Amino acid sequence: MSKAANKKLYIKTWGCQMNSYDSGRMADILSPFGYKCVDSPVDADMVILNTCHIREKATDKVFSDLGRIKPHKKAMEDQGKKMLIAVAGCVAQAEGDFILERAPYVDMVFGPQTYHELPEMMAKVTGAYGENRIVNTEFPAESKFDSLPEEHLSQGPSAFLSIQEGCDKFCTFCVVPYTRGSEFSRSVSEIIDEAKKLVDGGAKEITLLGQNVNAFHGEGPDGHTWGLGQLIEKTSEINGLERIRYTTSHPRDMDDELIDVHGRIDKLMPFLHLPVQSGSDRILEAMNRKHTGDHYRDIIAKLRKARPDLALSSDFIVGFPGETDEDFEDTLQLVRDIGFASAYSFKYSARPGTPAANMQGLIRDDVASERLSRLQALINEQQLDFNRKTAGLTLPVLFDRKGKKPGQILGQSPWNQSVYVQGNERLLGQIINVEITEGFDNSLTGSIETTIAA
Numbered sequence: 001m002s003k004a005a006n007k008k009l010y011i012k013t014w015g016c017q018m019n020s021y022d023s024g025r026m027a028d029i030l031s032p033f034g035y036k037c038v039d040s041p042v043d044a045d046m047v048i049l050n051t052c053h054i055r056e057k058a059t060d061k062v063f064s065d066l067g068r069i070k071p072h073k074k075a076m077e078d079q080g081k082k083m084l085i086a087v088a089g090c091v092a093q094a095e096g097d098f099i100l101e102r103a104p105y106v107d108m109v110f111g112p113q114t115y116h117e118l119p120e121m122m123a124k125v126t127g128a129y130g131e132n133r134i135v136n137t138e139f140p141a142e143s144k145f146d147s148l149p150e151e152h153l154s155q156g157p158s159a160f161l162s163i164q165e166g167c168d169k170f171c172t173f174c175v176v177p178y179t180r181g182s183e184f185s186r187s188v189s190e191i192i193d194e195a196k197k198l199v200d201g202g203a204k205e206i207t208l209l210g211q212n213v214n215a216f217h218g219e220g221p222d223g224h225t226w227g228l229g230q231l232i233e234k235t236s237e238i239n240g241l242e243r244i245r246y247t248t249s250h251p252r253d254m255d256d257e258l259i260d261v262h263g264r265i266d267k268l269m270p271f272l273h274l275p276v277q278s279g280s281d282r283i284l285e286a287m288n289r290k291h292t293g294d295h296y297r298d299i300i301a302k303l304r305k306a307r308p309d310l311a312l313s314s315d316f317i318v319g320f321p322g323e324t325d326e327d328f329e330d331t332l333q334l335v336r337d338i339g340f341a342s343a344y345s346f347k348y349s350a351r352p353g354t355p356a357a358n359m360q361g362l363i364r365d366d367v368a369s370e371r372l373s374r375l376q377a378l379i380n381e382q383q384l385d386f387n388r389k390t391a392g393l394t395l396p397v398l399f400d401r402k403g404k405k406p407g408q409i410l411g412q413s414p415w416n417q418s419v420y421v422q423g424n425e426r427l428l429g430q431i432i433n434v435e436i437t438e439g440f441d442n443s444l445t446g447s448i449e450t451t452i453a454a
């Protein structure tokens with residue numbers, strides 16, 4: 001591909017943080033070819049929709065966005081210019097050929113494991129090899145991580161680092177094992193190198209990412225396989241790195257070493273997202289989660305023993321096939337027993353090709369909606385309660401963004417709460433102690449000493 005200057009690249013990202021990480025890397029790959037990110041598809045030379053297939057609604061949004069982008073492509077063509085449209089991510093992986101068929105103006109479709117081949121793919125569709133549309137949904141033997149560019153590792157104060165991909169758990173409702181393939185872990189030395197570069201580029205906080213991050217089993221510098229606990233310990237030795245987080249975990253991979261690290265490593269933040277999905281053992285079994293509600297309670301008890309101030313978050317699915325009122329009550333009970341600082345909850349969405357899509361006992365939509373709102377009301381109550389309890393505390397906050405109001409800056413507490421204060425922009429990128437004044441549904445307000453704030 002030629003190195004023309006000043007080309008406009010518009011990337012829209014749906015789904016999990018792994019997709020955000022991937023979008024960042026796609027921009028890195030195209031930057032040496034003169035592509036700069038813009039925030040609208042109008043006049044863009046290249047549009048990439050990095051998609052999510054997890055629930056039906058997520059998939060539908062891709063096609064409605066494509067419909068909106070089509071006239072912009074036409075407008076470019078009317079001016080004698082070209083706009084390449086690419087669909088990437090998990091919808092691309094799952095529905096490659098169907099996308100080309102349904103949207104004839106899409107030029108390229110490629111999955112999460114092949115985007116490192118972007119320049120070659122673009123050369124192909126721009127005519128050099130006579131192909132004009134491509135689908136690339138292979139799982140290549142060579143990992144994309146081996147050929148991603150190493151420069152441009154500046155993501156700002158709070159950075160993501162993918163350490164593991166794919167999933168071998170096959171929960172019966174979930175598309176991820178099909179769209180992302182089987183579990184793969186990067187080597188410890190590769191991860192530490194990338195972490196150091198991120199810190200050199202200004203990162204104070206790194207979130208280690210994986211679809212199943214605590215199933216991490218990467219090659220260690222000693223030639224042995226390392227688990228996530230060991231990796232976190234090694235990462236914590238990086239000078240200048242102040243905070244470590246990881247997401248998303250599975251309860252079955254919460255081993256003693258990892259739990260122990262929560263008690264020993266101060267840089268590991270006291271916040272854990274540990275999806276449980278349901279509180280009913282019957283439903284957990286039908287979901288193939290291979291753990292019970294009590295198993296989850298035991299893990300949380302161990303974690304809280306190791307790190308008493310640990311705050312928890314989770315994911316829930318309501319309306320899974322066969323879920324009775326009693327099963328749903330078990331979920332509410334688990335939420336009451338644990339007490340969450342935040343949580344995501346979803347209505348079950350049947351995904352083509354997954355085992356649950358063929359299960360009997362579909363739950364009526366109005367029943368599922370009613371359960372969802374009851375669960376969300378309970379979670380919101382717990383979240384508000386948790387946020388209110390932080391009022392009066394002094395918390396270290398990592399400031400990384402300007403707020404919407406003039407003179408306002410926004411950062412994250414150790415418990416992942418958004419904290420708004422009045423403060424000078426030069427504080428962005430720093431961790432500053434903030435006295436929390438009030439806790440709300442989704443955020444906190446606070447104040448910093450006036451001499452620092454100014």
Ligand code: SAH
Pocket residue numbers: 054055173174175176211212248249250275277315316317346347348349350351
């Ligand atoms: N790897 C993570 C989660 C990946 S998907 C884990 O193992 O927990 C993020 C969340 O989406 C899941 O935790 C689940 O709550 C939800 N989800 C996944 N498939 C779904 C489906 N078919 N319907 C509704 N929610 C779903």
Ligand code: SF4
Pocket residue numbers: 167168169170171174175176177211212250
């Ligand atoms: Fe999906 Fe289950 Fe794997 Fe999570 S553990 S990605 S929910 S199959």
Ligand code: F3S
Pocket residue numbers: 014015016017018019051052053054089090175176179180211
């Ligand atoms: Fe969605 Fe794929 Fe992530 S389906 S949640 S973007 S792994």
